[in-house]
Amino acid sequence: MAIQLQRPHAAVVFLCFLTCGLSIPDPRQREALMQLEAYMQTGGQMVLTDAEQRLDTLLFKMKQEEMARADFPPSMHFFRARDLIRTSPIFSLLRKMPKGGALHVHDFSMVDAEWLVKNATYRPHCYMCRTDSQSVRFIFSSQRPRALPLCSPWVLLEELRAKTINATELDNSIMRNLTLFTDQDPEAAYPSQDVVWGTFEQTFLALWGLVTYAPVFRDYYYQGLTQFYRDNVMYLELRALLPQVYELDGSTHDRAWTLKTYQDVTRQFTAEHPDFFGTRIIVTINRGVNASVMTKAVEEAMKLKKGFPDFMAGFDMVGREDRGRPLWYFRDALSLPVEEGVTLPFFFHAGETDLEGTDVDQNLLDALLLNTSRIGHGFALLHHPVAKDLSRKRGVAVEVCPISNQVLKLVKDLRNHPAAALMSENHPMVISSDDPAMFGSSGLSYDFYEAFVGFGGIKSHIGSLKQLALNSIRYSSLPSEQQNKAMSEWQRRWNKFVSENDF
Amino acid sequence: MAIQLQRPHAAVVFLCFLTCGLSIPDPRQREALMQLEAYMQTGGQMVLTDAEQRLDTLLFKMKQEEMARADFPPSMHFFRARDLIRTSPIFSLLRKMPKGGALHVHDFSMVDAEWLVKNATYRPHCYMCRTDSQSVRFIFSSQRPRALPLCSPWVLLEELRAKTINATELDNSIMRNLTLFTDQDPEAAYPSQDVVWGTFEQTFLALWGLVTYAPVFRDYYYQGLTQFYRDNVMYLELRALLPQVYELDGSTHDRAWTLKTYQDVTRQFTAEHPDFFGTRIIVTINRGVNASVMTKAVEEAMKLKKGFPDFMAGFDMVGREDRGRPLWYFRDALSLPVEEGVTLPFFFHAGETDLEGTDVDQNLLDALLLNTSRIGHGFALLHHPVAKDLSRKRGVAVEVCPISNQVLKLVKDLRNHPAAALMSENHPMVISSDDPAMFGSSGLSYDFYEAFVGFGGIKSHIGSLKQLALNSIRYSSLPSEQQNKAMSEWQRRWNKFVSENDF
């Protein structure tokens, strides 16, 4: 529950406590120190309206009941916890809550696998083959496509479905290849980081041929916006690879076309949903490339940023950090924008690792040295007190994606997630969902649930939620004028949400 | 590897970095910030001799090889990792290393289960019964003892063994009841905290009748000292329940007798091993009692402290923190020593929980308000920035017991243990083993391994080990004169260790 604060008093007590020597514990002193701690946490300094306080009382009761359950969802693997979370009254509330923006989401994992199967794969000219490693590949083509190495001959799905007795089983088997989610034992299915990342990469390749087909590409992104919008997310910063999108005749479009298409579909969507604030794109490239490819990518990104100054937010790298090249390896390429006086903000993934003290583990500090605007994940931040201090003092927010970190096996019990400590001291942070469709999640609410119930325990309250939502606007790449606009739109929706739920 | 430090330079760079604005990253600036971080960690400020630096180079190589292994022991459950750790060259070195003191060890779990079976249960007059919950109970008695409720009729082990064909299987089945360790799948055997604590308590009851038998009691403690001594631990602070020890005729001794016995055996042991520095006792009581029982316990503890001013260190509570009463409930009893002007230092277990924001979760702050000398576990410390700050500024060390926290299911992958963050910023801490025999561990080296390899990653080095060992003397309850004596004895042994291993 939110505690009313008396900051200056508590600070004096703290000092006295350090210097005043042995004594019987004083309940007022204790109360003051507890209030100081409550004040320091994320949302601890929010001033709450009466209605917000009523809603908080309700939330507090729900939280107590949630924590008394035999199965505490944040301590369980999300694949097992998902059904429990869905029945949680806190989760229902979080679904309805205006959460602000989702600042760390990837282009190929916005929309659930079911939509892809039911929608994309049922379109005409959709071919599929099965790889030797039990994954699938897709292509849309007006003619029979050339065979892929290490894949079965292409079959036209329309023909396969006509011959198949159990269409549901076929669809389910396709679906299993388009997400990491499984109702099997997740520990057995993914015993190690190597295995889960291996499957992650296969799944990504399976999605590729579906999502990069021009008609699907547009619809997929529109559907992605719809799903986030329905989850009461009003704004998106999308990390996008800008793939070469292809047409039925095999012709392809360049990356500018892809960026333009994102912009067009976003305009269409916001025209149809005026209370959706929009999307900005963070252009990404796989961190497995070499220095000269990176140089070209940065040069292209600078050009794209000039062409789409308001729509493109900046630049980042993707792929498994532990296996890719460290940021410092790319320092020359990444210094180009500053050298040339061109604006290209960075939003680096960094510290998505548990390999302490390695080259990759230096990415957190290097991201800051390279003037990153935010830090993707920052899971290792507690191991780097200098980087942590810099991130705090310069207001470089950490994009925390709890379910992603759990599914990709950085942490098992989310109560041990480093962001729980970061929340205790109101470190700049936002909550995001990374690759929701990959993890069997959607939108932002599941990750908000894990953060609110798992990181916060009983301590986090309505003020924490409010602050996390506000952070997602404050730490967005939006220029300040637009932030103010987004802020007042968010506030309007927040007030509505509170007044509709504070009974 | 230990990095040579340039502190003032790094601090200036840090400030400039905050204020000097956008620029191309400067390798010297980067180097300085990395050095600042290296300087801040546990052991980062140690000045190393040439010989220590040679040993460090060796350790660094070993660490790199260790981290490249497919199975990384600190990320695995200790029951599965133990055999791997035993083959690790780092572990061999840690065994030989003079580790200073073990400051958090409990009386009933010093000696491995095998010793108890092979030694204690083979003594005459040893009766055993099997409880309804598949545990066992023991009693030594000159006559057939009275039946225990919910237990099979007593059998004299001597007679049972005479009738048993497979004595090894009988011994093994007894042994399994005297430790949590199992070579089965530990996740299946202990699926939850409730289950593992349930078995822990049963195991404790199984040990009780063996260890509290006067002749065994003495030998058990002597054997415990031997095992720590052989593991190159020179000093012990033992949390002791001071049970009523019994004789063959059923007569019992009072708690002062038990404390006296510990003192006598310690004197005998140190006489026979002059380079062992000794033991001090922290008298403990189960936290499940009510306020009036606690008052009596504190009064008795004050009396014992007067009677054994040099041998008794202070007072603490034991038992599962989440299920026991919070410290604040006992505040009146725990205020008695200060009120009466009697010295009774506290060494409270606190924060051995993942229930954030509950009454029990206030124990960390309350332990500090009650002027605790150290904090047992402090697992939740990162969730309490005010308590963390107090602990740091007042030099109240955290007693970190990695294997205990993992076996009792607070954390799975030890790289996520909060002490990894605490080590990054040189928070006052010592490494200990809690209940080594219970966890299938022994002495201190296994826990040192987890801390050095798991918490520290590649970053921790010979200086970290040195500091952890020095901390165990500096944060001990020994008066300063004795600390100096212990320190020079430790230094002598350390120099010998380094010179014997720096090739």
Ligand SMILES: [Zn+2]
């Ligand atoms: Zn990501």
Ligand SMILES: [Zn+2]
């Ligand atoms: Zn303990």
